[in-house]
Amino acid sequence: MPFLLLALLFAVFSPSPPAQALPALEKASVEASVDALLARMTLTEKIGQLNFPSLAFPPDEQLEQVRKGRIGAMLNVANRKHIDAFSEAARSSRLGIPLLFGIDAVYSFRTTFPPPIAWAATWRPKLAEAATEAIARETSAIGVNLTFAPMIDVSRDPRWGRVIEGAGEDAFLGAAFAAARVRGYRKGGLATAAKHFVGYGAPEGGRDYNGAQISVSELHDRYLPPFKAAIDAGTDTVMASFNTVNGVPVTANRPLINDLLKNAIGFRGIVMSDFAAISELINHGVAADLAEAARKAILAGIDLDMEGKAYDKNLEAEVAAGRVPVSAVDEAVRRILRVKFNLGLFDKSREPALAEIDEASVRKTAREVARESFVLLKNDAAALPIGTDTRAIALIGSAALSVNDHSWYGPAGYQKPETETLLAALRKRMKPGQQLRYAKGFADDCGRAFGDKDDALAAARRADLVILAVSEDCDVSGEGASRTDLGLSGAQQEMLEALVETGRPVALVVETGRPLTLGYAEKNAVAILIAWHPGTEGRTALAEVLTGEIAPSGKLPMTFPRSVGQIPIAYNPLPTSRPSTGNRYTTGYLDEDVTPLYPFGHGLSYTSFSYSNLAVSSPRMTPDASIEASVTLENTGTRAGSEVVQLYTRQLVASHSRPMRELKGFEKVSLAAGEKKTVRFRLAASDLAFHDDHGRAVVEPGPFKLFVGGSSTADLSAPFEITAK
Numbered sequence: 001m002p003f004l005l006l007a008l009l010f011a012v013f014s015p016s017p018p019a020q021a022l023p024a025l026e027k028a029s030v031e032a033s034v035d036a037l038l039a040r041m042t043l044t045e046k047i048g049q050l051n052f053p054s055l056a057f058p059p060d061e062q063l064e065q066v067r068k069g070r071i072g073a074m075l076n077v078a079n080r081k082h083i084d085a086f087s088e089a090a091r092s093s094r095l096g097i098p099l100l101f102g103i104d105a106v107y108s109f110r111t112t113f114p115p116p117i118a119w120a121a122t123w124r125p126k127l128a129e130a131a132t133e134a135i136a137r138e139t140s141a142i143g144v145n146l147t148f149a150p151m152i153d154v155s156r157d158p159r160w161g162r163v164i165e166g167a168g169e170d171a172f173l174g175a176a177f178a179a180a181r182v183r184g185y186r187k188g189g190l191a192t193a194a195k196h197f198v199g200y201g202a203p204e205g206g207r208d209y210n211g212a213q214i215s216v217s218e219l220h221d222r223y224l225p226p227f228k229a230a231i232d233a234g235t236d237t238v239m240a241s242f243n244t245v246n247g248v249p250v251t252a253n254r255p256l257i258n259d260l261l262k263n264a265i266g267f268r269g270i271v272m273s274d275f276a277a278i279s280e281l282i283n284h285g286v287a288a289d290l291a292e293a294a295r296k297a298i299l300a301g302i303d304l305d306m307e308g309k310a311y312d313k314n315l316e317a318e319v320a321a322g323r324v325p326v327s328a329v330d331e332a333v334r335r336i337l338r339v340k341f342n343l344g345l346f347d348k349s350r351e352p353a354l355a356e357i358d359e360a361s362v363r364k365t366a367r368e369v370a371r372e373s374f375v376l377l378k379n380d381a382a383a384l385p386i387g388t389d390t391r392a393i394a395l396i397g398s399a400a401l402s403v404n405d406h407s408w409y410g411p412a413g414y415q416k417p418e419t420e421t422l423l424a425a426l427r428k429r430m431k432p433g434q435q436l437r438y439a440k441g442f443a444d445d446c447g448r449a450f451g452d453k454d455d456a457l458a459a460a461r462r463a464d465l466v467i468l469a470v471s472e473d474c475d476v477s478g479e480g481a482s483r484t485d486l487g488l489s490g491a492q493q494e495m496l497e498a499l500v501e502t503g504r505p506v507a508l509v510v511e512t513g514r515p516l517t518l519g520y521a522e523k524n525a526v527a528i529l530i531a532w533h534p535g536t537e538g539r540t541a542l543a544e545v546l547t548g549e550i551a552p553s554g555k556l557p558m559t560f561p562r563s564v565g566q567i568p569i570a571y572n573p574l575p576t577s578r579p580s581t582g583n584r585y586t587t588g589y590l591d592e593d594v595t596p597l598y599p600f601g602h603g604l605s606y607t608s609f610s611y612s613n614l615a616v617s618s619p620r621m622t623p624d625a626s627i628e629a630s631v632t633l634e635n636t637g638t639r640a641g642s643e644v645v646q647l648y649t650r651q652l653v654a655s656h657s658r659p660m661r662e663l664k665g666f667e668k669v670s671l672a673a674g675e676k677k678t679v680r681f682r683l684a685a686s687d688l689a690f691h692d693d694h695g696r697a698v699v700e701p702g703p704f705k706l707f708v709g710g711s712s713t714a715d716l717s718a719p720f721e722i723t724a725k
């Protein structure tokens with residue numbers, strides 16, 4: 001269901017201590033408090049705790065329901081006035097159980113950060129942790145105590161618009177960022193919802209909400225690792241996903257929720273449904289009515305009914321009829337109370353802190369993230385950065401004037417922080433004698449239709465360098481934004497071709513929330529810089545990179561395909577019986593190259609790096625041992641830069657066909673020109689386990705290869721093996 005925008009009336013902040021970091025989910029003392037409170041609750045009050053509606057306007061009826069103990073959490077209450085009113089109503093209820101207040105502060109509340117796919121492109125989980133801590137401080141400052149984040153769905157399908165919220169196609173990278181994002185939100189005072197459990201990023205056809213077919217081994221090797229990492233990092237809640245897995249909706253899937261997530265993985269926090277997903281079990285055709293939907297969801301292990309109104313209206317009768325044991329309700333209430341106690345919500349001293357937000361420090365973090373997220377895909381003849389000897393620069397495109405931050409959450413009605421446009425930021429950085437001429441070229445802010453195209457072409461003809469700033473269409477990010485065509489939208493592709501036709505060098509700057517098909521640009525633009533959706537501080541950061549103040553250092557967290565026909569596409573396919581050689585009778589296409597346009601892990605700098613002296617501490621190890629791989633990285637260029645050193649492995653022979661590469665380590669290293677550094681990775685045999693068809697992790701002896709380099713196509717390799725005990 002689309003997100004309801006809110007009217008947000010920001011109260012005046014009064015100075016007070018910043019939000020406190022949240023305690024770990026495990027506190028033995030909490031269990032006694034939970035037991036004691038649960039024993040005092042009526043069935044009506046218990047079911048009330050499972051009810052999680054979205055704020056209604058006017059809120060009077062909901063306030064009354066809270067006073068009667070019929071609501072346990074509120075969605076989309078994003079202003080202090082309402083939070084105070086609902087908190088007071090909860091205090092006045094018979095048992096005074098506090099409410100959870102949840103919103104989608106995924107990558108923005110006031111200050112908009114680049115989106116999580118851009119955080120992943122930094123390959124620095126610490127940056128994502130800093131980003132989420134800053135976002136959490138802004139959000140918790142008004143009394144919100146839960147964010148529906150991090151979104152940690154692995155996806156190999158850029159047709160699916162929600163890749164913008166995740167960390168891309170790889171489980172290992174995704175797990176690192178999932179843990180970092182949970183840590184950051186919780187340090188900033190927000191409980192987290194690791195979402196969407198599970199397989200939401202693998203919808204057939206890339207179509208949002210569609211079903212996923214996932215084998216047991218793929219589930220464990222590809223989709224579960226980020227959730228396990230988020231749980232290990234202390235996520236307070238997990239949000240179940242809308243989709244089916246192998247034909248069964250997750251929201252009614254006891255094997256996945258109760259048996260796997262709660263029992264096998266051991267998650268002890270809250271499992272919430274997604275928006276109205278319990279009532280949507282009727283649409284799935286697995287429930288004849290809301291009563292059956294409520295029954296199936298609670299028996300599957302869904303504790304909190306977000307906006308479904310299913311539990312509130314049906315559970316009491318289902319219990320009375322003996323179709324739902326009261327123990328199932330108790331287990332759900334127990335988890336909700338456990339999280340509320342752990343968050344300190346019963347502790348009066350933790351009244352939501354109305355904190356003075358230091359916007360400058362939040363913006364500083366946002367600028368840092370943006371700077372390191374940009375990915376330089378192509379840079380012929382060092383076209384970028386703009387050299388001081390480049391006299392005439394033509395900047396073209398609506399995106400150069402854009403302040404659109406594509407943040408799909410945004411409490412409407414409040415003033416977003418000031419954002420500098422790329423045009424303004426670039427103008428400030430022109431050197432004496434340099435002339436920047438801007439021509440919008442389009443009639444609208446989203447590049448949908450030409451405006452004064454001739455003016456843009458005239459500016460290009462007089463330029464030493466043309467910079468075309470393009471953007472994914474203004475409304476195609478996030479939920480419900482699947483696309484079948486990933487080319488530049490509107491008239492932007494036509495503009496690119498017209499500018500190339502002038503014969504002047506064209507550098508393309510792309511604001512996007514997903515990989516796009518940029519085949520024409522790869523052949524005809526002199527440079528391509530992926531800026532993601534850079535957010536409040538991002539266009540300033542972009543100007544810093546375009547003018548060379550900052551060197552780009554991002555690497556792709558998702559493969560950029562040549563065409564949509566290649567999707568799903570990723571760096572780590574299985575080899576097949578006939579690995580691609582270009583011969584017709586090997587895996588590939590008649591009408592398209594089988595390789596991606598730009599591979600996972602790819603990204604250039606303004607300097608160059610070399611890799612040498614790859615060594616392994618031992619050519620073999622037993623299943624309980626580990627080896628060390630080391631490599632010398634050298635900055636062979638003329639300026640400082642950062643490189644993400646990546647370690648991949650391949651198991652050459654096993655009981656299952658194994659991916660041709662698997663990311664097993666990465667480290668971002670900054671070096672001055674001419675500087676060298678030895679980078680080391682510890683690789684345990686257990687890191688090389690995979691899951692069999694029963695979901696069991698197995699480490700199989702046999703021959704392996706490891707690869708080290710600056711992308712998933714790294715060819716510096718060394719053999720090693722795992723020997724039997």
Ligand code: GLC
Nearest residue numbers: 001002003104148274275479
């Ligand atoms: C949406 C999204 C989910 C979000 C929830 C509440 O439909 O799927 O990610 O957190 O509803 O807004």
